[in-house]
Amino acid sequence: MSIFVLASAAESGAAKPAFPPFDPWHFPSQLFWLVLLFGVLYIVLSRLILPRLGAILERRENTIAESLDEAAILNEQSQKAQAAVETSISAARTKARETAAKARLKIDVEIREETAVVDANLEKKLAEAGERITALRADAIKNVESIAVDAGVLMAKKIGAKVKKSDISAAVKPLVS
Amino acid sequence: MTYFFPQIADPMHQFVVQKWIELPELFGFDISFTNASGFMLLGVVMIIAVFGYAASRGGLVPNRIQSIAEIGYGFVADMIRSTAGEEGLKFFPFVFTLFFFIFFANMIGMVPYAFTTTSHLVVTAALALLVISIVLIYGIYKNGLGFFKLFAPSGAPWYIYILLIPIEVISFVARPLTLSLRLFANMLAGHIMLKLFAGFAVTLFAAGGAYIALAPLAFAMGVALNALELLVAGLQAYVFAILTCVYLSDALHPSH
Numbered sequence: 001m002s003i004f005v006l007a008s009a010a011e012s013g014a015a016k017p018a019f020p021p022f023d024p025w026h027f028p029s030q031l032f033w034l035v036l037l038f039g040v041l042y043i044v045l046s047r048l049i050l051p052r053l054g055a056i057l058e059r060r061e062n063t064i065a066e067s068l069d070e071a072a073i074l075n076e077q078s079q080k081a082q083a084a085v086e087t088s089i090s091a092a093r094t095k096a097r098e099t100a101a102k103a104r105l106k107i108d109v110e111i112r113e114e115t116a117v118v119d120a121n122l123e124k125k126l127a128e129a130g131e132r133i134t135a136l137r138a139d140a141i142k143n144v145e146s147i148a149v150d151a152g153v154l155m156a157k158k159i160g161a162k163v164k165k166s167d168i169s170a171a172v173k174p175l176v177s
Numbered sequence: 178m179t180y181f182f183p184q185i186a187d188p189m190h191q192f193v194v195q196k197w198i199e200l201p202e203l204f205g206f207d208i209s210f211t212n213a214s215g216f217m218l219l220g221v222v223m224i225i226a227v228f229g230y231a232a233s234r235g236g237l238v239p240n241r242i243q244s245i246a247e248i249g250y251g252f253v254a255d256m257i258r259s260t261a262g263e264e265g266l267k268f269f270p271f272v273f274t275l276f277f278f279i280f281f282a283n284m285i286g287m288v289p290y291a292f293t294t295t296s297h298l299v300v301t302a303a304l305a306l307l308v309i310s311i312v313l314i315y316g317i318y319k320n321g322l323g324f325f326k327l328f329a330p331s332g333a334p335w336y337i338y339i340l341l342i343p344i345e346v347i348s349f350v351a352r353p354l355t356l357s358l359r360l361f362a363n364m365l366a367g368h369i370m371l372k373l374f375a376g377f378a379v380t381l382f383a384a385g386g387a388y389i390a391l392a393p394l395a396f397a398m399g400v401a402l403n404a405l406e407l408l409v410a411g412l413q414a415y416v417f418a419i420l421t422c423v424y425l426s427d428a429l430h431p432s433h
Contacts, residue, residue: 019189020189020190020192020193021192021297021361021365023194026194026207026211026299029194029207029209029210029211030194030211030213030214030297030299030303031299031303032203032206032208033210033211033213033214033217033218034299037217037218038304040221041221041224041274042270042274044229045224045228045274046270046271046274048232049225049228049229050232050250052232052233052235053228053231053246053247053250056232056235056247057247057251059237060237063237
């Protein structure tokens with residue numbers, strides 16, 4: 001209940017000026033301190049604080065811009081390196097293809113030479129074999145002749161006919177050869 | 178037992194200027210350090226503390242306070258750029274000081290028992306006159322008599338000027354009045370409303386009986402008004418600063 005008393009306590013208080021903001025006694029003091037404090041604030045802000053804040057913001061902007069530039073340069077460099085790698089890879093590939101082609105050519109030549117050598121060898125051997133065969137055949141025929149003559153002589157002897165050996169060989173010879 | 182709480186009973190008490198430290202008179206004027214000066218000093222110290230800390234830290238990656246200070250810097254710079262153009266930035270320190278001086282004074286005023294420096298017409302009128310003086314002096318210094326083209330916008334037929342020039346002159350003369358009264362009246366009325374509703378809640382509660390049921394309503398209204406006043410405190414600082422920019426823009430480019 002005590003609080004309720006206050007409302008009237010203020011009303012019955014000493015005769016106050018009706019409206020404090022228009023009470024002129026404090027005008028000089030208000031203006032003096034406003035000029036002083038606003039002036040001090042302006043000087044401190046404009047001379048010390050704001051240039052520094054501005055410099056901080058500018059520095060950040062510059063740093064960001066520089067970093068972006070650097071990133072762009074690095075990106076360009078990496079792209080160049082990529083391109084270089086690609087060209088060197090394709091160069092290596094062509095070189096490898098060339099080397100393979102050369103090797104193939106060389107091998108082809110070698111194969112052809114070797115084949116020729118082997119062919120020649122074979123032909124020689126064939127010829128030799130052919131010669132031997134004809135020699136053997138001639139030999140065999142000669143043997144057949146003598147066998148036929150001998151057989152003729154024996155047959156003549158069995159039937160009791162008198163035939164000379166030279167006649168028999170003369171008769172056989174045209175039959176055999 | 179009777180307590181004396183004049184700040185509860187009288188909504189005007191919060192605007193009473195009281196001497197804290199008596200100082201000798203200066204040229205016959207009383208310049209004592211009062212509660213008004215004290216809270217003005219508090220605001221200035223807080224501004225210098227916040228922005229000084231941010232500036233002296235100067236990190237490439239800002240922390241919270243530095244970030245807030247930088248946002249404040251960018252906010253004022255953008256405000257000037259959008260209203261007065263790039264040339265307006267030569268007034269950047271002035272507008273910055275003005276905006277944060279008023280903003281901190283208004284915000285400190287929202288704290289209970291604090292004194293609202295900007296609720297006194299002397300202070301707001303002095304600030305408005307400072308702005309208009311700068312506009313006039315700089316306008317005439319830069320444009321010479323061309324500054325007075327401000328009162329005669331080009332492109333109207335001659336007979337319109339008979340009407341137009343007096344209107345422009347009156348609107349120019351009204352600027353310091355409206356500039357100072359707007360801030361003063363907003364802060365004064367807002368704080369009176371706050372105190373009235375807070376006091377009303379207490380009175381209703383003290384009245385007892387069925388009135389107690391109404392007390393929370395008055396208190397809720399006080400809470401809602403507090404939120405509104407917080408908005409007004411920020412907004413009025415912004416309005417004062419942006420109108421300053423608009424007036425400075427007139428000084429920079431008088432022929433609009």
